[in-house]
Amino acid sequence: MSHTASDADAGEAPSGLALGHTGEVARRGLLLASFALLLLVGLALPHAAAPDLGPRGWAPGTLLPVALSPAVVTGALWTAYVLGAVGVLLAVLGRGTELPRAVVAALAVGAALTAPFGSGDHVSYAAYGRILALGDNPWVVSPDTWRGGSDPVVSAVEAPWTEEPSVYGPFATVVQGLTSLGGGDNLRQTVWLWQLVVIASWLAVRWCLRRILPGREGRIDAVWTANPLVFSVGVLGAHVDLLATALAVAAVWAAHRYAGLGGAALAGTLAALAISSKFTYAVVLLALVVAFSARRVARSAVLLVAAGVVVGGLQLWAGPNVYDQIGRSARAVSLATPWRWVFETLGGDADARRVVSVCAAVLAVVFALCLWRLVRPAESSVGARALAAVAVLTGAYAMAASYSLPWYDVVVWATLPAVVAGVADLVLLLRLWVMTMAYTPGRVLGMTPGVEDVTMTVRTNVAPVAMLVVWLWLVTSAVRGGFRRPLAGPPRGSAPRR
Template sequence: MLDFRPGTPPESRPSPPTAPPRRSPVSHAVVTGCVGSTLMVAAILCRFAPMPVTMALSLTGMGLVVAAWLLLGRRHRQLPPRSLYAIAAAWSLPLVAATPLFSGDVWSYLAQGLIAATGQDPYTLGPLQALGAASPVTQHVSHYWVETPAPYGPAWLTVSRTVAGLTGEHLVTSVLLYRLIALAGVALIAWALPHLARRSGADPSSALWLGLLNPLVLWHLVAGAHNDGIMLGLMLCGMEIALRGTDRGRNAAGPRIAAGLTLLTIAANIKVVGFAAVCCLAAALARRHGRPFLTVLGMLLGSATVTVAISLGSGLGFGWIGAIQSSTAIHSWLAPTNLVGFLIGAIGRAAGTNLTDTAIEIAVMLGAAVCAVLVARLLWAMYQGRLGAIRGLGLVFAAVVLCGPIVQPWYLLWAVLPLAAAARTRRNRTVLAVISALIAVALPPLGASAQLIIVGYLAAALLLAGIALLHRSELHVAQAAPIPRQRTISPARQGVPRGWSSVTPW
């Protein structure tokens, strides 16, 4: 193996030329996401830029984050959960310092908390009636909800009342507290997703990429500070803890199931839609016990007991049950049932008749009937064991969202997060990623006129195309650049007789 022929000593031989180091696709995606998140926040916080420039740059930042997320999806299995947690923190950090984006619901939270803190009933009074038009909080509430009572459960109103008691009408401090609450929910999601993925036979890294790093989580739970964050965190943790009880012996199962059911019920008392998770857990546990009817009855009675305790213990009573309908006062253009009503209304207007409101009411009732049938079939499949508990939970929420009377972009997370934890095939992950990416770019971070939004999207598309072309050209040049070759010195010039090797052959 060794060449003892005379030649150039090893220490005097020139080292072979090396290609310039290239950034790995993972690090490139991470940096791109950080740049996009920072650009979006910086454009919005800049007070001197014209609104068209702000809109175009913020949408460009959104596009960079979504592109980075999709690019990272090609390599996410190479990363351990700890690295994905670090990436999520890096992408979220700029958004924590931003004003509420994509929605002004946080101002409604503060107004409803102030109403409860002043001893008034937030389930019968809206911000305008209870706080008055001169209140700075009322002035920040959207005109859609300024006269609308609170549609949230007593658990959330208790949290809002506590925040209002600590901050009063101090807007900045209130937003920071609500954002901390949302981040606590995101932390619970980050803990639950890999555990639920292992339980479902899926890859934990895939669940974290598709769920925790999802742009919808960054936009609406971190930047928007929606109460869906803490609701989803409690719900996913409750499912994991309760299902862990089924893995233990009978003595250890009871406390774990009770703790999980309590977390699920608290989540449902933040947003009533969380009661769907209680039904899913009851169906999953009924199959594993010999008395399914008694199991389901015990779960429902236990959840009802916790709900009564929260309603009475908070002093808010049961007015939230009648106030739930207040959230459907606005016709959401994303809801399929409303789209059907809008289409029929447009046909009626062409014929000289106004049918929009009536058509939407009928479509909503039909949607509720279809939703009841779908949910019943899914619960039955979970009871029979043909559908896993986590995947079934995601499909139940998908039916609720698709058939519901109002749909917001962050509502999609109700279904996406459980389905991300149960996605075992590449096809399922691809479908969820495509839907999430499309919805993520469908709503701008700031409200503006339709004309300005269209111009902003066109400008952002041009900027992103230019960035992509520039990156592609730089990559092409780097790949096409020849590696400098070392000049070969003949043996005679090195003082080596001709015919003798000056380089050791390997």
């Protein structure tokens, strides 16, 4: 498919915000320090942010035999997130720089040598995969009851998820089951295979974006590849959101690359796999329908039929209990959002949950309208328009949802390269930074009382106020007519590509 507009065509005129040599050196130094701290935390012995995965088997072991205290881990991560956020800010304000392949490869290898940190979710993935691989139903059986709680992998699930069946879709659980078959009864081996899936997903997003958005390689690396916050919560955290994000972006790539009905069918299939990994990724279907020309009714129909067939088939295979947990998780309320205050003010009961859920849904619509005024696709191609729509829809959901975590933002930043740099980048960066700071170190175990008091204060008192600031900034920017002026222009000498 030919590209009908380039960066320059989209109105990104040269800007006076170029960083210059000193600013570029500072940006690189900030990002280097941030990545180094993150890798240090991932390469160290198990600590407050990283659960003990037991004997390493044939998987990589701990490369840095250093014991980090809860205070040091928290301080290192907070420092990395501050430095990383400033580095990304400078990249957004500037023109972005394409990363050499050697740097991308080094980051991928470094991630493969770490142990995941920031939550215990990867241990839950290993448990659900093992339950499926050994013939039972992970959407019905909870880890603490399966086989008497004595399995060497499943018994490692940490609170508060020991009593919770899987909340993930059938495709993600199949992938988790395959990693379990490869890892056997060794938790570290199973988790490492899952890490490889996540790293491959991170690289696949970059590959797809570079083909959907030729000429924007610098912006792709600025907001995705060289974004320490995304790298930490997505790649080093080994979250399933990265797999779903890669499938969603691949669906857009398929629709962009192949203009016929075959491309629509492939896009629908990939979108269905994303939905069958995490249900909230259904927005990619809406984004593609919006991006298709109104005259392409047949293309939209094939897209939706293909997605329905794949989702339906996986649903029939997995059974009726696959989405039992979605209703419960949709009514949960995070500690770091302003909704927690509303929930507790209303009494903290079931009625309060329903009120918060309805209000959050309404606010998500409002935020989507606000973001729609603030963003502009960098190109007029199907791929760019679809990615921009996904950025709007997922960004609004992540900010408004009553239950929201920092890794929910991964898909937002995977799609932002398709958008002309503007105030939406800054709003979304502040949102991601607040959430990463709030959910450090991320686990509920392994902290000293002092560290727990400090981190919970940030999560329950500071973060909700900061999120209110984010909400206010977004709404006021949109009300003022939308800040559609670009923050930066294309690299000098860039030309339209066909």
